[in-house]
Amino acid sequence: MKIWIERQRSLIDFTVAGLLRRKVRNLGLMAVYSCVVFILATVMLFTHSLRKEASVLLSDAPEITVQRVIMGRHALIEHTDLDVVSKIRGARHARGRLWGYFYDTANGANYTLMVPDKVHTIKQGQVQIGAGVARARDLKKGKFLFLTTNRGKLFKLQVSGILSTESELVSSDLVLMSEQDYRNFFRLPSNVYTDLVLNVRNSREVTKIAEKISAVLPDSRVITRDDILRTYESLFSWREGILLALLGGALCSFIIFAWDKTSGLSASERQEIGILKAVGWETSDILTMKLWESVLISLGAFLFAYTLAYLHVFYFSAGLLEPVLKGWAILYPQFHLTPEVDPLQVMTLLFFTVFPYVAATLVPIWRAAIIDPDTVMR
Amino acid sequence: MIVFENVTKTYNEGAENAFNAILNLDLTINSREITVLRGPSGSGKTTLLTLIGGMARPTSGRIHVAEREVTSLPERFLTKMRQDTFGFVFQSFNLIKGLSVLDNVMLPLTPLGRPRNQIRKEAYALLERLHIQSKAHNLVETLSGGEAQRTAIARALINNPPVLIADEPTANLDTGLSYAFMDIIKELKDQGKTVVMTSHDPLVWKSEIVDQVISVRDGKIESNPT
């Protein structure tokens, strides 16, 4: 065992010295490699933390949402339905929600208008707005937000607070107002809601209660939190997968490049391997040394690029990739994701990069290693 | 003792340009002697040297090194035998550029997994013996021809082999250095080493320390060399 370790150490030393002797070539290789890993890692880190963010956010969302559907479209739900739902055994805190979208012709942005939960009530005539809205309208606390209804009526609302930037990913375009203002703004009658939400006393009964609701309100659509979570999960995974598949093309060409680099040994390298074999190195010594070379290059580039991607995503808000992954919006959220490294992800990325690289170099390495020891004498 | 029995070495076997570099050759090299293989270029003497040193395997025939049949040894054992038995000095020295003299001398022992301090100490001792310890940390491309050869000899001796093999050792040296080389060889012989060299330099094969001169022509041993 000791001999084995000492042998590996000597071979690694020799490999490193060899890599340094061919600095330009190897740095070039590592640069290309790092680029590939960097892009892949950015995509994965980014989608992963978005997914994480979404699931954290959803964790305190209500377990069941009930929407009324008319002609296959989401319609307003009536107060009587709320009473029906409240009476179902096991349902807790059934309440109607008011929320909707508003297109602001002033700057072409879409706002989400919403009445907050009973917990944080907002006084009539006041609003709390997301940071994106504040930026777009250049608003500060105490200033006034003017909104024009679709009937041309002007609404004047005082900004009582700006939502914290920590949750900016979801709150960027939010405008929170009181129920009365909301109904007035959209000219809603007082007995309708956008949808109903409720909690369930026993989380194992969510499915059962959802079934009961569909039975008593056949014209409604019942969505459970798990449904949403699943949709998010597969949506993000899908996007990530598509991107990776596209990038796979880049990866392939890189692997061909690696193959080419390794198989096209320079004359001096062939000479060097010949010398090593002539002075008593065995084929497996050369193989081991060259494998170390592959591993050091790929692992080195991997670690370097992964660190870069980490900084890029978590400290520079993934500036290079945002438009692709988040979709386009005028009220573009500026936010910092919570740094998070997932071991599964690191392993996946290793599988995607280091693994094919080393695999692609195996045959060329072997070809180099079987050079006859007497070549240097011919 | 190294014994060849009816050895043939064919290159490009089976192809159109196949040729026999060595044909049905018998040979004995005694221990503790200096043997010189001489012959014109293309005569097969270098091939013979590679066969003696276990660097290449014969196409047919048997080779015995110290009573042991080595022809059918798998490569890893052939290499092991080579590490234990032979040290090589090449015509163009074959030092690895970009490495220091010391690193070059340590090369044969690098993959064996011995502690490096110990290897380094042994390498130093050898360089001292060959009077080039002052160049130990220089890169090999800065060496003169004589220094390069001493480095190559030191590398050949690092595994303390009983047999030293040298291919045209004086080809790149001037007369003075060639004599110096023969002095080193004499010293090695006095220490009990076996030396096998190829050379067409009379300074080498006519030297009085040489015990056996074998003339090679067209892959065969000439019985009456001129």
Next chain:
Amino acid sequence: MIFHPVILALLLGSLISTLMILIGAVFGSQILRQWNLSSGSQKQLNMERRTYLISTFLMFALISELLSLLLYVYNAEQMSVQFVGAMCAVGTLNANIYGFPTLIAKIILFFCAALWLMINHADNQAHDYPLIRWKYGFLIAILPIALSTAGLQLSYFLNLETDVITSCCSKLFTPDGDNVTAEMAGLDEAFALGLFYVCLALFFIIGLRFYLTKHGHRLFALASAVLFIASITAVISVISLYVYEHPHHHCPFCLLKPEYNYIGYAIYLPLFVGTALGTGAGTLASFVQIPSLQETLTGFVQRLTLASLISILIFAGIVSGAIYLSALRLF
């Protein structure tokens, strides 16, 4: 199919390692037909050189199988949120009929690759490649396993649909089912635990006897294999209960979760290593009679045996510790 990065990575890994084993097997058939060590022909030389490539391939395939085994289970764990009814890896694996067979095939392939490498190592110690035909014959036998593993995994992922309602570990590993896992979970706890310790004791007796007297290698190989099955059964039927401190939670995968301090890795790693080394030692000992191997192989088998015994000792220690420290008392 679900377009998930981990799935793509697993498929890529399986494609590469299967290809390598395929190349190895094709080469193996050539070896079986044409190997002739006494020949100095170029053909023989080339074959000999190619053996280096094949051992490197197999080494690579082994590492890849080990990593992909981990990745496979870990991925199943994480994907479980996407399946209705799944709460851990079991649900994901159960989402279609290929999930568990893939896992089992991967485990078998892992052990085969490990065994091959041990035989290869032993063979390389001798001067005349005494095991070469044996070794490449075995490699050809591994090929169908590798192919079916890759095929099963591919079918599993191709048929993976998130709208399938699957069952979680609490359903699969409950005593009232009618499949093997249910049988395992349904074993009487005291009986299962007793059986486990009896198997352990037998393994150590057989192992020590083999280590000291060099007799009974087949028995030792068998004991290693049996112990592996008995241990997995015990983990499902009773050891998991102690770890989860819950009388009805029989899942072999939840052990890998951070909630249980990743104790699963500490349990499975020595078990897998110990089993691989034990079966390897027992198998290799059959070749000790070959003259060119006698000298080196005896020592190698001894070392493998010792390493196997130590690994299983660690495994037994961790399992017993977990049982001892558990707040759950079954008896």
